Structure formats: C-alpha cells, structure tokens
Amino acid sequence: MNILPDAGDADIAQRxxxxxxxxxxxxxxxxxxxxGVVFLSGTAESAAxxxxxxxxxxxxxxVVAVVNHIALKTASPWDFSASFESLGQTFVHAAQATPAILLGGILLILTGALCAAIASVARRSLAGKVRSLLLRQVLARAIAIPVFLVGLYLVLQLSGLTSLALTVLGGTGIVGLIIGFGFRDIAENFLSSILISAQRPFAIxxxxxxxDHQGFVQRVTTRSTLLMTLEGNHVQIPNSSVYKGTIINYTTNPKSRASFSVGIGYADSIQTAQATAMQVLREHPAVVTDPKPMVLVDxxxxxxxxxxxxxxxxxxxNSQLRVLxxxxxxxxxxxERAGVSMPDEAREVVFPDGLPIDLPLGQQTPTNTSAAKVPLDTRDVELEITSSDRDDDRSVNDAEGNLEAESEDIYSQAAFSRVPEASGANLIADVDGSVEK
Structure with missing residues (x-):
C-alpha cells in the first residue's frame, strides 16, 4: 500500500x-x-x-518493522452474544439444508418401497424353484439389500455427508463380521434352519x-426344532444340534421291523414251532406281507x-408296540395249543410232605420224609390253558387297546397343548406339503 513517496512517520500513523x-x-x-517502526495498541475482538x-x-x-501490542478482548461470562450468533448460524444452515433433507427423505421412502417390491418379485419368482420358505425369504432380502445400500448412500451424499456415506458402505462388512462373532450361536442356528428347510430331512x-430325543416334529423355527415326545412333552432342540446330529426318521419308510425271541424245548419239533409262529404272523392283520416275516433259529x-x-x-x-x-x-x-413247550432254563419242584419212592428188594425205605427237591422237566408238566385264553382269537385285546399308531394320540395332545411362545413361525412343510403360516 503506497501513501506518499518517502512517507513520513506521522503520515503512516494517521493512515x-x-x-x-x-x-x-x-x-x-x-x-x-x-x-519506520510501527507500534500498534488497543483491543481486538479476536486473535485473527x-x-x-x-x-x-x-x-x-x-514501514521497517511492526510491534503489535494489541490486546485481546476478554469476554464477560454473562455475554451470550457468541452463543446467540452460533445458534443463528445453525438455524441458517438448517434452513439452507431443508430442501436437501426433504429430498433425501423422499428418496429414502422410494428406496424402501423399491426394496419391498424387489423382494416381493423375488419371492414369487423363487416360489416354484425353491421349496424352503425361509430360503426364499433370505434370497429375496439378499437381492434387495444392495438396492437399499445404494439408496442410503445417495441420501447421505445428497445431505452433504459423503464421508459418512463411504464409512457406512465400507463398514458394512466389518459390522457384519463383528455381529457374526458376537452372535455366533444365533447365526449358527439361523443358518442351520435355512439348511434344514432347504434339505428337508423330515417333515411336520x-x-x-x-x-437323544424321540418325538413327532411339530415345527422348525429360525432357532430350534420343536418335538412332542411319546410322553406328551415339548422338546426344543437347537437347529445347530439337529443339523450336525444324527437324525433317525422312522416315518420316511412307513414300514418298521419288530422282533422278539422265544425258547422251545429240545424234545419239540423246531419245524412245527416255526410253522406255528409263521401262521400267527400271516393271520395277524397288522403284520405286512412285504417284506415277509421270518422265524429263524437263533x-x-x-x-x-x-x-x-x-x-x-x-x-x-399301527402301533409297533401294540402289534408286538x-x-x-x-x-x-x-x-400251547400245538403242544410246543416253552421251558425255563432251570426249574425245580418242591414237595413239602416228601415224595414216596419204590425201592428194589433188599433196600430200606428212607426214613427221612422231610422235604425233597427233585428236578422236573417242564415237558412232564401239563400246562393249564384257561377257557378265556382258548377263546381269545382276537388280534388285539382290551389291555392292548387297539392297533392304531401312537401318532393319533400325540396329535390330539398337541392340539390341546400350548405351543411355546418363543417358537416362532414354522419353516418346513407338513407331510402333505402344506406349510403352517
């Protein structure tokens, strides 16, 4: 800044x-x-x-040099002018950002609607290709999530939060990794439920x-598999244990083999015993003919x-226990009717009053008439068969109830039982292919 050529000190100070x-x-x-040395004094509002x-x-x-003695103004603790100024600037910035915020909100709503539409279309498209309801939902959400992330990025960038938008997109994988470690068991059960509903090792x-639990499948949720045991108790097994464990499905093949053993006397005909047992099996209405029954010497x-x-x-x-x-x-x-004996491995008969024995001449009759124990072969004992047992030709009696499978009783119990509140929606189909909503 030029004042005058060869300006004097007074001119510089005045200017x-x-x-x-x-x-x-x-x-x-x-x-x-x-x-030429300038000395400044007074009070300034700020260091700037x-x-x-x-x-x-x-x-x-x-000017050769400058010596600045200007002091900074000390604000009073009761001076709120700076605060009011900052608040005013905030309102101004908010007013200036209002159009961007409104546009971002509209864009966010449109993004949500677009994600819902895409997920709905994906579910309908996968309905004929993927049988698992849960797997269809997961795939539909996986398709819609990238659209939602793109919409969220645009909203944040429109609002002037570009760095935050990049952080959200870049941190999604890290957040997912952290959540995966923190909720490992929950994630494991959820993934197991997807695999169970997709592979369908059993049905409702x-x-x-x-x-180590046996029962009828009631439902499969994102957390556990619900069974009702033969005793009528609800058992919730984590899906991870179900998927990784050994599953025995008794219903997949409706035919199940039962067996029992019986001993006959050595003097009896094995062929007669086999033919007699086979006749019982052939005549019983609950014993299937294919596969054929067998009576083998063990x-x-x-x-x-x-x-x-x-x-x-x-x-x-039919109930396997009742038929057996x-x-x-x-x-x-x-x-018993065929005369086939079924002796115990060891049997003895006790005669409390003694047993008279004829001895050859020259031998004395035993004077000891105390109790004598003589082994007795069961073939020499006539078995008593009551008239009611002889007349009982029914395939099932009152004690056995009926031959119907226990599943009917379990289903009736399940209908009256309270389903655990935390069980959730069913993810697999019934035996007829329907799914409980």
Missing part, C-alpha cells in the same frame, strides 16, 4: 489509525511510528483481527430321533432252542 477505525474490530486503536492489523502495518510503504408330523441254550421272530409293521397306521404285544401273546397261545 493506519483511519483504517483500523473503519473496520470496527478494535477498541481505542493506537498507532505510533518511530523511524490482531494478526490482520499486523499484516496491514507490515505491508505499508516505508414325522417321528424322528435326534440329540441259538441253542442250556435248556431251550431259541427262535427269533421278525415281522414288519406299517407304523403310520399282540403277536407275542398270540404266539404263546398257539404254541
């Missing part, structure tokens, strides 16, 4: 004072010039204003055995020839 007064940034500004005064003086012609109503015991009897039952229609009870009962009755 600087007028400039400092014109800014209204200083209180009692003072300028003294001595041999004091620095500005120093630069102004230094750029003046014929199947009788299965898994994780082993030779100390006092009996042991036979193993095998037969198959349709467990979807009926077949054992009818086999015993048939053996």
């Amino acid at each position: 600087l004072v007028k400039i400092l007064d014109a800014t209204n940034w200083f209180e009692d500004p003072g300028v003294r010039v001595d041999e 204003h004091s620095e500005w005064a120093s630069q102004l003086a230094a750029s003046t012609q014929d 109503g199947d009788l299965i055995s898994v994780a 082993s030779l015991g100390p006092a009996t020839v042991n036979l193993s009897i095998f037969f198959w039952v349709d467990i979807t229609r 009870s009926a077949v054992i009962r009818l086999t015993k009755r048939a053996f």
Whole structure:
C-alpha cells in the first residue's frame, strides 16, 4: 500500500489509525511510528483481527518493522452474544439444508418401497424353484439389500455427508463380521434352519430321533426344532444340534421291523414251532406281507432252542408296540395249543410232605420224609390253558387297546397343548406339503 513517496512517520500513523477505525474490530486503536517502526495498541475482538492489523502495518510503504501490542478482548461470562450468533448460524444452515433433507427423505421412502417390491418379485419368482420358505425369504432380502445400500448412500451424499456415506458402505462388512462373532450361536442356528428347510430331512408330523430325543416334529423355527415326545412333552432342540446330529426318521419308510425271541424245548419239533409262529404272523392283520416275516433259529441254550421272530409293521397306521404285544401273546397261545413247550432254563419242584419212592428188594425205605427237591422237566408238566385264553382269537385285546399308531394320540395332545411362545413361525412343510403360516 503506497501513501506518499518517502512517507513520513506521522503520515503512516494517521493512515493506519483511519483504517483500523473503519473496520470496527478494535477498541481505542493506537498507532505510533518511530523511524519506520510501527507500534500498534488497543483491543481486538479476536486473535485473527490482531494478526490482520499486523499484516496491514507490515505491508505499508516505508514501514521497517511492526510491534503489535494489541490486546485481546476478554469476554464477560454473562455475554451470550457468541452463543446467540452460533445458534443463528445453525438455524441458517438448517434452513439452507431443508430442501436437501426433504429430498433425501423422499428418496429414502422410494428406496424402501423399491426394496419391498424387489423382494416381493423375488419371492414369487423363487416360489416354484425353491421349496424352503425361509430360503426364499433370505434370497429375496439378499437381492434387495444392495438396492437399499445404494439408496442410503445417495441420501447421505445428497445431505452433504459423503464421508459418512463411504464409512457406512465400507463398514458394512466389518459390522457384519463383528455381529457374526458376537452372535455366533444365533447365526449358527439361523443358518442351520435355512439348511434344514432347504434339505428337508423330515417333515411336520414325522417321528424322528435326534440329540437323544424321540418325538413327532411339530415345527422348525429360525432357532430350534420343536418335538412332542411319546410322553406328551415339548422338546426344543437347537437347529445347530439337529443339523450336525444324527437324525433317525422312522416315518420316511412307513414300514418298521419288530422282533422278539422265544425258547422251545429240545424234545419239540423246531419245524412245527416255526410253522406255528409263521401262521400267527400271516393271520395277524397288522403284520405286512412285504417284506415277509421270518422265524429263524437263533441259538441253542442250556435248556431251550431259541427262535427269533421278525415281522414288519406299517407304523403310520399301527402301533409297533401294540402289534408286538399282540403277536407275542398270540404266539404263546398257539404254541400251547400245538403242544410246543416253552421251558425255563432251570426249574425245580418242591414237595413239602416228601415224595414216596419204590425201592428194589433188599433196600430200606428212607426214613427221612422231610422235604425233597427233585428236578422236573417242564415237558412232564401239563400246562393249564384257561377257557378265556382258548377263546381269545382276537388280534388285539382290551389291555392292548387297539392297533392304531401312537401318532393319533400325540396329535390330539398337541392340539390341546400350548405351543411355546418363543417358537416362532414354522419353516418346513407338513407331510402333505402344506406349510403352517
């Protein structure tokens, strides 16, 4: 800034004072010039204003140096002018950002609607290709999530939060990794539920055995598989244990084999016993003919020839336990009628009053008439068969109830039982292909 050629100290001081007064940034500004050295005094509102005064003086012609003695103004603790000014600026910025915020909100709503539409279309498209309801939902959401992230990025960028938008997109994977470690068990059960619903190792109503529990499948949720045991109890098994465990499905093949053993006397005809047992199996209405039943010689015991009897039952229609009870009962009755003995491995008869024995001549009759124990072969004992047992030709009696499968009883119990509140929606189909909503 030029004033006059070879300006004097007074001219420099006068010019600087007028400039400092014109800014209204200083209180009692003072300028003294001595041999080209400028001395500034007074009070400034901020350090930036004091620095500005120093630069102004230094750029003046014929100024050799600047000594700045301008003090900074000390604000009163009761002076809220700065706060009011900051608040006013905030309102101004908010007003200026209002159009961008409204546009961002509209864009966010449109993004949500677009994601819902895309997920709905994806679910309908996958309905005929993916049988698992849960897997369809997961795939549909996986398709819609990128659209939502793009919309969120645009909203944040429109709002002037470009750095935050980049952080959100870049941190999505990190957040997912952290959540995966923190909720590992929950994530494992959720993924297992997807695999179970996709692979379908069982259906609703199947009788299965898994994780040391046996029961009928009631439902599969995102957390657990719900069984109702044969005792009528609800059992919730984590899906991770179900998927990683050994599953025995008794319903997939409706036919199940039952067996029992029976011992006959050595003097009895094995062929007669086999034919008698086979006749019982063929005549029983609950024993299926395919696969065929078998009566095999299993082993030779100390006092009996042991036979193993095998037969198959349709467990979807009949109870294996009840049919087994009926077949054992009818086999015993048939053996008795056919004269086939079923001796114990060891038996003795006690005669409390003694047993008279005829001895050859020259031998004395034993004077000891105390109790004598004489082994007795069960073939010499006539078995009593009651008239009611002889007349009982029914395939099932009152004690056995009926031959119907236990599933009917379990289903009736399940209908009246309270489903655990936290079980959630069912994810797999019923045996007829329907899914509980």
